[in-house]
Amino acid sequence: MTILQPFKTEIDLKTGVFTPETGIIKRYLSQMRSMFADTDAVERILADEGDRLLYEVYVTKLPEEAGQILHCTTIIHPGKIGSEFHMTKGHYHARREEGEVYLGLSGDGCLVMQTQEGATDVQFMKPGTAAYVPPYWAHRTVNIGEAPFVFFAAWAGDAGHDYGTIERDGFRKLIVDAGGRVEVTDNPKYR
Secondary structure, three states: OOOOOOOOOEEOOOOOOEEOOOEEEEEEHHHOHHHOOOHHHHHHHHHHOOOOEEEEEEEOOOOOOOOOEEEEEEEEOOOEEOOEEOEOOOEEOOOOOOOEEEEEEEOOEEEEEEOOOOOEEEEEEOOOOEEEEOOOOEEEEEEOOOOOEEEEEEEEOOOOOEOHHHHHHOOOEEEEEOOOOEEEEEOOOOO
């Protein structure tokens, strides 16, 4: 295991921005075009507006190895693709036996989870909500509000990420705007 010096990071609880700045991952609609159920809406937005920034992740630069605790903040910008709210790609951990903890910092969102055996769960989040992702559960977050949804996450350094399974199969549940109310519905594209 890599021996590190102790350090601290200041986090703006409203915006999720780290100081000092660390690694930043930005995900755009073009990178997630197959994740949304309404492919016509995706193509229309890309043609009319250009590429839309969906979310940003501020990550600490730590070795991805046993013993480390990786952590980040994620900012999901408000908006919809068709009736589906902006969301993260979602993933399983490469080491399925590892869990994760999320803490809502600002805005409103939800954590969508599923197991490979077919169980699903949705936890609604707001500032101060701590949500636990147990081992073996894939997870994705969704912004269901009008402001950015910002949360803090921490997980085992050697957990890894399996985005490929979600890219191939999708999530069983979608979070959509059903006439001004948030609804959890089946994903017609789920395999």
